[in-house]
Amino acid sequence: MKRWMAWLALLGWLGLPGGPGSALAEEAAPPLKPVTLSFDQKTLKQGAHVFAEVCMGCHSLRYVTWKHLMDYPEIGMTREEVDEMRGDAPLTAPIKTALSEEDAKASYGIVPPDLTLMARAREGGGAYIYSLLLGFEHDPKGKVPDGNYNVYFPGHRIAMADPLGWLDHDADEEADIKAQARAVASFLAFVGEPHQLERKALGKKVLIFLVVLTLLFWLLKREVWKDVH
């Protein structure tokens, strides 16, 4: 009898609802647009220019200084190029928007997020940024105003208004907008982790060394263990 009750309790527990935590039913985002990012100087420089001309209206790169654009060899800008972009900003100052937090709140209701780590802080990384920039559509329900409806943004309503002019673009603009989106996505993916190419290059050397060393250990082990069997 007692055992029977224990089993019943167990079954009852298995059927109990869980605590809160079930995700809100959000409209699912479509799969990210496929894109091949590249970290060559041409793309990264173009990305830096798109950032300075478009994104920097609202967004900053708090961990990237103007000087970094020269110092990171992958970007490799010249002093003249950087001087032209930075205006009066000091060379060693972070790349910062002129939009103050107060003004941003007044205009958009939120402070635009810093973009230094955006490619690392979102699933999909650079592909997410690329998709987001090309994700502006007309709201099928007609609720969200044009320019604020984005299929890749959680909840689909985004405060950022179509920065590259993707919505209702002409056919002949498409290639250019895509190239800009790809360049800036590459740039942000790069500055998210500026030592990533150095990391992979060093990694190859380390792994080759370790494989040889381990092979040597294996030969030594086999040699020494000949005595045992």
Next chain:
Amino acid sequence: MSDNPRRTFLYTMAGVMGTAGACATAVPFIRALEPAADTVAAGVTEFDVSEVEPGMMKTIMWRGQPIFVLHRTEEMLKSLYGHDDMLRDPLSRAIPEVQADWMKTREQRITRAIKPEYLVVSGVCTHLGCIPVFEPHAGGGGDLPKRWPGGWHCACHGSNYDLSGRVFKGVPAPYNLFIPPYRYTSDTTIRIG
């Protein structure tokens, strides 16, 4: 170990490679102790010397230390001559820190500046690191020597320097004020570091 040459060889190779690997692993850790990239970037200071009025001195910071930028008038430049007998190292030859590559002529060794009107020297007394006080006006009195041509006086231990930062005899400071590495990037902009 053993008499087996193959085994000895493998032991030696493993030992050598293992040690090499351990040493290589130490490299990033030692590098991490060196000044970081942002520290090095902040080690360069740019300054527009035209900000300094004639006869005036401005103190700017470079790598956490004061740098004196003195705009010398004709009169001040003239004051550099005629007291060599009172100076310890009138031609700035004692150690590398008091000289610079661009000091080619005897004249430059006296004025100690790329452009003679703008003196750029370290504001740290070469004795024990105090910051000397600017005393530009000629004529002694107080703690200053009688034939005072104008210069800096260090209140800590009484060292004196003239308007080229050259140290006087008979004071504790051993050397002239150091010349920081700098160059002109435009007509009036200097880049220190």
Next chain:
Amino acid sequence: MLERMLNSRLAQWLDDRTHVVQYIRFHLIDYPTPKNLNYWYAFGSIALVVLIIQVLSGVFLAMDYKPSALPTGNGFSMAFDSIERIMREVNDGWLIRYMHAVGASAFFFVIYLHMARGMYYGSYKKPREFLWIMGVLILVIMQATVFFGYLLPWGQMSFWGATVITNIFGAIPGIGDWLLQLVRGGYGVGDVTLNRFFALHFLFPFLLFAVVFWHVMALHVVHSNNPEGIEPGEKGIIPFHPYYTVKDLFGIGVFLIVYSWFVFFDPTGHGLIIETNNFNPADPLKTPPDITPVWYLTPWYEILRSVPNKLLGIVGMAFAYVCLFLMPWLDRSPVRSARYRPVYRAMLFVFFASIGVLGYCGHHEVTPELLLIGRIASVVYFAFFALLPFVHKFEKTRPVPEEI
């Protein structure tokens, strides 16, 4: 060369005063070891290597890390900024940080395999009970250490993970609220919490070293078990050096290859080692949709989560650890190794599978299906320990060999 070093005059001089050479001979050279230990036995040495990597990289990170939640603008904090400074500005700082982050996951990976091996060959059984207890204690201290450490970057997962886990203390009846504030040093996780977690994250490895030392001392009294689970006898014994020094070196080499692969080519482990959301600075006003601990804590977290009562969930989780501690006394079979225990062996595989399932469930958002699966896995976890005292009654063990 080793012999020459140990016989040198300097070594002799030291030995006369400290017995250090005798210790080295006793514990690292002549130390008797069964000759049939397989590569599963290398994980102990590997774990020690990881511990050294963690301490070394950790000390260097501490030189540039600032444990302060002081806001620095646009939601960022001094702690978050200092980590990014390590990643960007400190020479090779990225390497040292990745070594530490990947090292944390590697440590658990190695320790879990080390424990699984101990369970499989019955290494927890008499006379190695104390050895086993010290081992479980090492796991608990490691989990505490990693929990403190995960708060330090002050990212979204850091903050919310610490909030959720410290809330566990609040469920203890009577003293819960007091305990909660004691742990956090305030009414919520904040700057004070960050400071003390940093202090504790630095302190706990010392405890870890102490317990590891005791673990090894205990091992060197009772000696290694072996895959056959029998006493090795005179003929089954070989000295630790050179046989196991070279064998462990090979194991360490293989480990370092895998470890370095992650450090250099996948340091975030696709969000398993450093969670994607932790690149967002901590925001006390915005809870991320799915707060899950890092993979090595998820099995225990899932046990907690699968109980719909806060207090009972904590009791369940605590009991999961108690069961591990009690294992040497729960198992009463005279045969050690699972090689000769078909029933125990099958149970063990189901048990390992349940931990894997718990870990999977704990890492994902709760859905009704996952909740049910998680609960079944929790039942399996405890059923393993509940059955353990009775297995020897009906298990037909296979004949154990006379010698190894």
